[in-house]
Amino acid sequence: MRRTTIGLAAITILVLAGCRSDAADVTTIPTTSRPMTDESMGDMDDHAEDLTFGEPVDASQADRVIEIAAKDDFTFTPASITITAGEVVTFRVTNEGALTHDFTLGDAELQDAHDLEMAEMAGMMMEDEPNAFMIESGKTKEMTWHFDEATELLIGCHIPGHYANGMKATITVES
Template sequence: MRTRLRAASVGLLSVAAVACSSDPTGFAFGEPAAARDADRAIQVTQFDTPGFDPAAIDVEVGETVTFEVTNAGRTTHEFVLGDAAMQDEHADDMGDMAWSMMADEENALTLEPFEKGSLTWTFTEPGTVLYACHVDGHYADGMVGEINVGAG
């Protein structure tokens, strides 16, 4: 009995150690960064149609970008960075919580009409990252853009 308990304890401690040593941000595609470390700034405009301009952006692995986002619409919009799974999960969560809670997330901005904001991000893995708005079903209506992260 003690052997089983000891084995179970060791197993749980191993899992906990791995969980604690993983990326603290939890973002497989990159991490938040300071604006002073940005390699460049990219202007992004949000519209009520709904949509973003530009609809697609190219960056390189290791590049740090400040997204300077302007809400040109008359309704609140989000700018949420995430892979497709994260965006889908956030879309599901929007029905369960107030959208204003996203304001505290490291990978997101919530902008009121005509408001501007910025988010700086370092991209660490090649692939596709999406930016989207989930307010009032905008994501389902196509308010999503694509960041193509090249291997360099």
């Protein structure tokens, strides 16, 4: 019970404060690259409750890998991706620019909300979340996601100014 209470409190802080790293100190949000303990899975489930477009899963379950490049001209390459509902996809994202970029998976509403939060943080580094991470210049990070139903999603970069400059890619999940 105690862990559940702490988890809910952490989620509330995250929702109110966006991606503040001090909130993440309360409950470390796991990435798919970390080992899955019962506790980290529980926390991931708590946080993923708000996400309506599938769920993060372990990289070993991936049906395929999609390589994505993030660049300083505010583009993701490829700019559009088609996925079939039910697929598990690993996004392998390489920052080919000199700037830090962000990779956030979500629908348009989530992207808009996240962009406001990141603007308020004025470029602070944030902890990885199940559906979002920051990537430093030259680095590669992975996210593995189970897409469970047909929908229209976006990948967005929310380093202040980048999303407004068009740093996004579309994901069409077909039935």
